[in-house]
Amino acid sequence: MADTMKALVYHGPEKIALEDVPMPKIIEPDDAIIRVTTSTICGTDIHIWHGGMPEVQDPRIIGHEFVGEVVEVGPAVRNSKVGDKVAVSCVTQCGECFYCVRGIYSHCETGSWIFGYMIDGCQAEYVRVPHANLGLFKIPEGLTEEDVLFVGDILSTGYMGSENANIEPGDTVAVMGSGPVGMCAMATARLWGPSQIIAVDMVQSRLDAAIKNGVADIGLNPANVNVPEAIKELTGGRGADRTIEAVGAKGTYELALESVRAGGNVSLLGVFEQPQTLAMNKLWIKNITIRMGLVNANRIPELINLIRTGKINMNYLITHRAPLNGIIKGYDVFGGKKENCLKWVVTPYQK
Numbered sequence: 001m002a003d004t005m006k007a008l009v010y011h012g013p014e015k016i017a018l019e020d021v022p023m024p025k026i027i028e029p030d031d032a033i034i035r036v037t038t039s040t041i042c043g044t045d046i047h048i049w050h051g052g053m054p055e056v057q058d059p060r061i062i063g064h065e066f067v068g069e070v071v072e073v074g075p076a077v078r079n080s081k082v083g084d085k086v087a088v089s090c091v092t093q094c095g096e097c098f099y100c101v102r103g104i105y106s107h108c109e110t111g112s113w114i115f116g117y118m119i120d121g122c123q124a125e126y127v128r129v130p131h132a133n134l135g136l137f138k139i140p141e142g143l144t145e146e147d148v149l150f151v152g153d154i155l156s157t158g159y160m161g162s163e164n165a166n167i168e169p170g171d172t173v174a175v176m177g178s179g180p181v182g183m184c185a186m187a188t189a190r191l192w193g194p195s196q197i198i199a200v201d202m203v204q205s206r207l208d209a210a211i212k213n214g215v216a217d218i219g220l221n222p223a224n225v226n227v228p229e230a231i232k233e234l235t236g237g238r239g240a241d242r243t244i245e246a247v248g249a250k251g252t253y254e255l256a257l258e259s260v261r262a263g264g265n266v267s268l269l270g271v272f273e274q275p276q277t278l279a280m281n282k283l284w285i286k287n288i289t290i291r292m293g294l295v296n297a298n299r300i301p302e303l304i305n306l307i308r309t310g311k312i313n314m315n316y317l318i319t320h321r322a323p324l325n326g327i328i329k330g331y332d333v334f335g336g337k338k339e340n341c342l343k344w345v346v347t348p349y350q351k
């Protein structure tokens, strides 16, 4: 193999560049090196690019949603071998620390954490995967790389949002934000059998996509309607049983709190850059439950099974595909919500 590879490197707010960097190497015995065959740009990468996550240091290879081929394994890797095609969890996990034994992988005390955050990520030709015994999932026969591309990040995140919302059969679920993560929350919310899923977004094409692809039943655009009032009208005057916030912004956060019925659940998924106010004087009396958190990516095997059996299909999110060579344009188009882009998929670098 060559000594260098192409990778997208973050050099501080608004500074990203496609550069030649050293090839990743096995460091720990349970590391694997993956050749990245398909990856994506995620909303979190856009936050990092704009400086919204100052913990990310210059220089850092970013990106954390990918599938690939195992090309090298350390001596302690038992569950994967060279040549395996794998989906990869965006969160690395040792499996043995205080948090890992409790399933809270995103707080693993070995500090590896998320790709493209504290360790180098996947918008590159190759990536080092720490704790490879736990974070790699073989792609089953009959499924393509794109079929399972989202299991390691946005589908896991959407699933966590639905799980945290405590949805029961017959419920009305309102999802604030109909971007890729919001739509993954809607698709997984269906698994609990709600009677209706309401998508809320300012971008009409995103509402249309959610309905057309069956993840939502009703679309509400805050530009045209008073969302909490409209949701009350759809629920006998009460409000949604469960609301999910999937943006990380003040407007959607407030809609999620205002639109939930008494005794309902609010699940917060978005990556917030700013503190938000909780109106305790009005909210305490509503008996609501609020949950939030960073994805643990602990449902990847179940998600792959659901995709294999046709219960979940998010392939429609892929609106754009281009080799790693064109990734800077991808940040502009996906980050700027241009060209009705839902997901920008990155294919291997073309020499």
Ligand SMILES: [Zn+2]
Binding pocket: 042, 043, 044, 045, 064, 065, 153, 154
């Ligand atoms: Zn992400």
Ligand SMILES: [Zn+2]
Binding pocket: 093, 094, 095, 096, 097, 098, 099, 100, 101, 107, 108, 109, 110
């Ligand atoms: Zn751990």
